[in-house]
Amino acid sequence: MAAVHAWRAARVTPLGELHSPPRMTAELLRMTVQVVLVASLWRGLYAASGTTAGLDRDQAVTYAVLATLALRVRNLDQFAGRDTVIQHMHFGTIVYWYLRPLAPQRYYALRALGEQLYGLVWALAGYAVCLAAGVVQPPKSAAVAGVFVLSALLGQWVMYYVMLVIDQLCFWTLRNGAAMLILIFAQNLLSGVYAPLWFFPDWFITMSGFLPFQATLSVPLSLYVGRIPLSDAGAQLLVQAAWVVALALFTRLLWRRAARRVISQGG
Amino acid sequence: MSGSIQVRGLSRTFHTTVRRPGLAGALKSLIKPDRVAKEAVVDVSFDVAPGELLALLGPNGAGKSTTIKMLTGILTPTAGEARVAGVVPYEERERNARNIGAVFGQRTQLWWDLPVRESFAILRDIYEVPNAEHRARLGEFDDLLELSSFWDTRVRHLSLGQRVRCDLAAALLHDPQVVFLDEPTIGMDVVVKEQVREFLRHQVEERGRTVLLTTHDMTEVERLAERVVLINHGRLVLDGTLDEIRRKFGSTWQVRATLADPHARVEPLEGISLLRREGPQVVFGPDGPTAPTVHQALKQVIERYEVTDIAIDEADLEDVMRTAYVQAEAASSAQAEVPSGAPAGGD
Numbered sequence: 001m002a003a004v005h006a007w008r009a010a011r012v013t014p015l016g017e018l019h020s021p022p023r024m025t026a027e028l029l030r031m032t033v034q035v036v037l038v039a040s041l042w043r044g045l046y047a048a049s050g051t052t053a054g055l056d057r058d059q060a061v062t063y064a065v066l067a068t069l070a071l072r073v074r075n076l077d078q079f080a081g082r083d084t085v086i087q088h089m090h091f092g093t094i095v096y097w098y099l100r101p102l103a104p105q106r107y108y109a110l111r112a113l114g115e116q117l118y119g120l121v122w123a124l125a126g127y128a129v130c131l132a133a134g135v136v137q138p139p140k141s142a143a144v145a146g147v148f149v150l151s152a153l154l155g156q157w158v159m160y161y162v163m164l165v166i167d168q169l170c171f172w173t174l175r176n177g178a179a180m181l182i183l184i185f186a187q188n189l190l191s192g193v194y195a196p197l198w199f200f201p202d203w204f205i206t207m208s209g210f211l212p213f214q215a216t217l218s219v220p221l222s223l224y225v226g227r228i229p230l231s232d233a234g235a236q237l238l239v240q241a242a243w244v245v246a247l248a249l250f251t252r253l254l255w256r257r258a259a260r261r262v263i264s265q266g267g
Numbered sequence: 268m269s270g271s272i273q274v275r276g277l278s279r280t281f282h283t284t285v286r287r288p289g290l291a292g293a294l295k296s297l298i299k300p301d302r303v304a305k306e307a308v309v310d311v312s313f314d315v316a317p318g319e320l321l322a323l324l325g326p327n328g329a330g331k332s333t334t335i336k337m338l339t340g341i342l343t344p345t346a347g348e349a350r351v352a353g354v355v356p357y358e359e360r361e362r363n364a365r366n367i368g369a370v371f372g373q374r375t376q377l378w379w380d381l382p383v384r385e386s387f388a389i390l391r392d393i394y395e396v397p398n399a400e401h402r403a404r405l406g407e408f409d410d411l412l413e414l415s416s417f418w419d420t421r422v423r424h425l426s427l428g429q430r431v432r433c434d435l436a437a438a439l440l441h442d443p444q445v446v447f448l449d450e451p452t453i454g455m456d457v458v459v460k461e462q463v464r465e466f467l468r469h470q471v472e473e474r475g476r477t478v479l480l481t482t483h484d485m486t487e488v489e490r491l492a493e494r495v496v497l498i499n500h501g502r503l504v505l506d507g508t509l510d511e512i513r514r515k516f517g518s519t520w521q522v523r524a525t526l527a528d529p530h531a532r533v534e535p536l537e538g539i540s541l542l543r544r545e546g547p548q549v550v551f552g553p554d555g556p557t558a559p560t561v562h563q564a565l566k567q568v569i570e571r572y573e574v575t576d577i578a579i580d581e582a583d584l585e586d587v588m589r590t591a592y593v594q595a596e597a598a599s600s601a602q603a604e605v606p607s608g609a610p611a612g613g614d
């Protein structure tokens with residue numbers, strides 16, 4: 001199958017980055033600054049009060065720093081490579097996606113996989129440094145670590161689909177900038193990057209339960225810091241898996257419609 | 268299998284919504300959009316034999332790109348049928364993709380952030396080209412297009428001429444039988460254009476590829492194509508060899524005169540039309556079946572105008588095509604007038 005032979009498409013993002021050292025330096029700087037800021041912010045907040053929303057200082061700092069690191073996984077400069085759907089629609093180069101014996105959805109998935117693996121290397125490096133420096137705590141047990149890894153993988157999978165939906169919007173509207181900003185904001189807020197979700201009022205938590213964003217970061221990180229006990233992990237993993245399935249079906253539908261649209265407009 | 272192209276009654280109508288001006292108009296468009304139909308390609312039929320290079324010509328907006336898009340499978344026709352190497356492209360897009368290569372001028376399929384060679388490698392994988400074959404073909408392309416001097420450069424840093432050469436190579440790496448080139452040489456300098464022509468000639472003559480090319484560069488047409496298909500307003504105007512076109516659209520000669528008075532009034536003479544005028548420079552050509560010979564024309568021009576310099580030569584293809592376009596235009600507007608002139612109702 002072409003998708004297997006075309007694994008090299010997964011190298012596009014990492015190679016592009018490796019060919020631009022300034023971008024990597026900037027990435028390193030951005031990550032360092034964010035981690036330092038987030039860590040000192042939460043330490044400062046906890047200096048006044050003890051335990052808030054059932055979480056002590058180290059747990060909160062760990063959560064926030066891990067969220068910052070995890071976001072790097074899929075938060076590179078997507079536009080640098082001119083290989084986003086919006087750019088292909090803009091430049092008219094989307095036609096080439098439909099001119100190859102590799103389905104656009106397969107190509108997209110390979111590209112995203114490479115991008116996420118590359119981002120993962122960054123996140124893991126950052127994690128190792130933070131762990132060594134004592135900024136984040138190690139997981140409480142091997143079981144917690146195992147469940148976390150599983151949940152984080154599912155979370156990334158959900159993240160992939162969320163990004164995909166945003167990208168797919170571009171097949172219908174050339175200006176998805178606003179949608180992108182709203183979605184990125186919603187994603188950051190609801191997946192617990194700005195502040196862990198338990199700090200929000202109940203109605204907000206309930207509402208966000210209907211959106212996929214909790215499944216991306218909030219669940220795996222809550223498992224990691226112990227806010228969600230291991231006994232509840234199974235249910236949470238199931239919810240994440242359900243999101244994966246639902247979004248997989250939905251995006252499949254969108255791919256089909258996108259193809260129909262391209263084929264009816266000629267790119 | 269044979270890399271032939273068959274096009275039968277191919278048509279494509281686009282439906283677009285026109286936006287009304289103003290806020291009220293925008294609201295009205297939202298509620299009841301104004302749909303207009305645009306016939307981009309109308310009942311076009313032609314064939315391209317395996318190993319033939321055909322130039323598809325026509326003014327801007329004639330429907331050339333639309334035709335090519337249907338033949339590459341990224342656009343479905345509203346009527347008619349096309350077969351490319353035996354495959355109906357818009358029905359079996361992926362199968363068709365293996366048989367064809369395409370370059371849409373100005374749009375690159377290369378990966379912007381990567382060295383060109385990486386793009387080649389990605390395409391090799393996508394098309395599942397064996398390694399040895401890939402290397403051999405790259406070597407062949409390098410000999411003709413001199414790619415190796417810049418193929419380690421990232422695409423974003425290439426000049427237009429370099430990039431288009433790479434795009435051509437990229438489109439042919441999987442050894443397609445049929446190649447579609449939509450204005451590939453647009454905006455390139457003469458040297459690169461010549462190199463690309465040489466490359467295309469090699470691909471047609473030595474490799475037996477079928478090429479369908481659109482271009483506005485008549486030198487290119489003259490050097491590459493034996494046959495041309497001319498379309499205008501989506502309709503096929505002419506399908507023939509360059510010789511036929513020259514014969515049909517008259518201009519087998521030109522008289523170029525430099526007038527003593529650059530502002531003199533110049534009018535067509537009996538059987539002689541004015542092709543071009545740039546200040547004191549005027550170019551005449553034959554007009555219709557009653558056109559005089561070039562020597563009679565020369566005499567007439569000298570008798571009529573005060574000229575400081577005069578020369579004769581065969582018309583270049585540019586002028587022939589201009590004549591062809593103008594005549595096609597006249598023919599189609601004459602056609603369009605028939606219904607309005609005819610009495611309404613009875614038939």
Ligand SMILES: Nc1ncnc2c1ncn2[C@@H]1O[C@H](COP(=O)(O)OP(=O)(O)O)[C@@H](O)[C@H]1O
Nearest residue numbers: 265281283305307326327328329330331332333
């Ligand atoms: N997707 C589209 N929607 C509406 N009209 C289109 C579309 N694509 C092309 N057209 C129209 O069809 C006509 C033919 O276009 P095209 O095939 O690009 O011409 P050419 O390549 O010969 O310059 C033009 O009038 C163009 O505006």
Ligand SMILES: [Mg+2]
Nearest residue numbers: 331332333449
């Ligand atoms: Mg065009």
